Amino acid sequence: MQPHDNVPLPDYIEYDEGEMRARAAEFLADIRRRHTVRDFSDRPVPQEIIEDCIRAAATAPSGANHQPWHFALIKDPDIKAKVRLRAEAEERGFYDERKAGEEWLDALAPLGTDASKPYLESAPWLIAIFAQRRGGVEVGMERKNYYVAESVGIATGFLIAALHNAGLATLTHTPKPMNFLNEICGRPEHERAFILLVAGYPTEGATVPKHALIKKQFEDIVTIL
């Protein structure tokens, strides 16, 4: 293929305006039901469902189309136990030894989170997302990647939406620091552990912090020019 080759836009579907309105409203109603969950059941979730959600994430736009991401799908109970052990050790420093600093801990207080992370073992799936500083559009390339955090952030958003759409709950977890995930998942140094996404069913009595339900009003986040 020549560098500037184009092909006809594949798969585009145009809806009439009524259907567009209905689809926009439907998506809004559905995504509004997404909440970060911290009480996960150990009910298994078939691997194929997680795999399709990853495929959805991998359709995300990315800088120069380098797709600078890697997803480690963790189901093995021994590996989950290792992740929990290391994450809780980091989180004890963050919360209990107050390494996070008072301002950050104060911001987190209404969520009621602490160093204990039992869901890292109970949830059926942990998805460790890595951001690649180097790579390229084809596997094995060794070029610089661009807008890495933006690209992996967008792919992670797609993934969270895909998992929610499939009927699964997620937790965006970011133990700090997170580089122990490179070691556990066998990922190279040029990859940065970006987010540890926990996915599964919520427990029956799962709760969410009231604080998380505060969402800014449309008028407060939008300027129409």
Ligand SMILES: Cc1cc2nc3c(=O)[nH]c(=O)nc-3n(C[C@H](O)[C@H](O)[C@H](O)COP(=O)(O)O)c2cc1C
């Ligand atoms: C980048 C990022 C990092 C987060 N890290 C954590 C975390 O380490 N532990 C946790 O319990 N929640 C974490 N969260 C979840 C947020 O607390 C949660 O999204 C927020 O309270 C709003 O709740 P909602 O997702 O239910 O709307 C994180 C969210 C994001 C986007």
